Amino acid sequence: MPHLPSSKDHPARLVLDWTQWVWPGPRRVFSEDELARAGQQPWPVSIDYYVLSNVLVLLAINYREMSRHWALLICIAAMALTLGVLGLARILWRRPSRKRLNLISYAGVLGIVLASAPFAHPELSSPELTATLKANRDLVKFVAVFGMSVFLVTYTSFLFLTFIRVQQIEARLRELDEQAHALKLARRLATAQMQPHFLFNTLASVQHWVDTQDPRAGGTLRAFTQYLRATLPMFERESLSLAEELQIVRSYLEVMQARLGERLRWELEIEPGLEAVTVPPGLLLTLAENAIGHGIEPALRGGRVVVRAWRQDQQVVLEVEDDGMGLSSAEPVERLGLSNSRDRLRQLHGEQARLSLLPRAPGALAQVQIPWSAVAGGPAA
Missing domain, CATH: 3.30.565.10 (Histidine kinase-like ATPase, C-terminal domain)
Known part of the structure; x- marks a missing residue:
């Protein structure tokens, strides 16, 4: 199935990219850090209820068409298969990737081929199984058609789930990056707003004390130097320890006490x-x-x-x-x-x-x- 276009895909590239016909899926691969940062949205449990309820309805509708000897076994197998499919969907939800999608899909194809071998070549099976299959040809056809339909629906659902999930994580990463960028700009703005008023007033005070040989000039200049050394690079960091923050506050208060x-x-x-x-x-x-x-x-x-x-x-x-x-x-x-x-x-x-x-x-x-x-x-x- 061809790759669905994304914002980075050019139509010509989609046509020429033959890999999408044999290995479909999104090209974006997330790192462990990216998944930990933006991929923690919980699995929507309503999907489980929706799928299970639809499978139960289908089994109820087709129950009369099943052989009495096989009905219970088919129902149990269908529910077990549904739970397995939902488990695989959760795996794709947690870690969506092109590789994971195709490994699951091709594993499903291999499983279908192996499971259908006795039906496709009954002569290779035991005489008892061959006789049973011939006696239940309608059941065999029903299982084959039903199984193929289930596989196509499941594969299509997995494909769309992977694309939607990748786009969701990409959108969340962009949102987090924009928030981080906005906070970085806010920190720089805070620095720009904080420094001129305080710096110029302090420098004016120190200059006046130096000119008048006021003893406060030396202590104030030392505290002011410590303050500048700590505050100029601090807004480029995501966080400070309380000890570092208190040292900055102490230097600021010492400067302000000298002034006031x-x-x-x-x-x-x-x-x-x-x-x-x-x-x-x-x-x-x-x-x-x-x-x-x-x-x-x-x-x-x-x-x-x-x-x-x-x-x-x-x-x-x-x-x-x-x-x-x-x-x-x-x-x-x-x-x-x-x-x-x-x-x-x-x-x-x-x-x-x-x-x-x-x-x-x-x-x-x-x-x-x-x-x-x-x-x-x-x-x-």
Whole structure:
């Protein structure tokens, strides 16, 4: 049967490609990583019910046409064959490929040839079987026609199943690639949005302190250098360990404390053993920037920022809390730059991971909840 056209197939190539007439199927071959990434959709069980119910109906319709001696055996054989076919369909669903499709198909052809040999050449069989076949010629014809029909329907179904499944996995891979590309662009955009304001203000402060020989210049420049060394490449990575992320946050807070002076106080409260927990790059940094930019800096009195991390039951909880200006009811939460962080957190740890922004009196609390089962590389429970 000829190969069905795909987006990469040219009509002339289909005509000239003689292999599709003897070895049909999709050309795309998925690697183990691609199947693990995009091929985990469950088998639609409704197909089992549909096929089994139709086979039962066909057997019921043709039951009177069968010999009483063979009816029960034919019914049992038909149901066993149907279950076997559905099992092979599940194999093609999990790992669709041109090679697997044709091996199954040619194995079916070989099985039919071997099974039909006694019917096609009764003289090669025992006298008893020869006499039985001659006495039941109508049954033999029925079985032959029915068997051929079943094979053609099964083969066609397998062929379409393989093509549809390959297209489904290809579409899912494209979707995942587009999501990854969008997140990569979002990370770069976050870097572009984060750096100019913070970098220029910090450099201006350091330049002023150098000109005035302020002792804060040396410490601020060291913290600023550590911050740049850590943050410039971090948005190219899919994840950071909590220890790496906290080092970036620490450098940022040290720089901001040098700039704000006594108006900023900060603490890190980290439960031991969580250093290897993975987080999206810049997650806590974004929350710390929001706490200072929207909470501490607008407040004349300044305020305090606390970064916490601990394990609670089956979750890892990360928090950034400030006692600054708090949330404005007129300002949507998404304006605080958290939408991108939510998307990246969901991409890394699944739909159960949560990022919430809660009001405090005074201030605000940003809380991240990561299921312990989803923590890649986390410490043993």
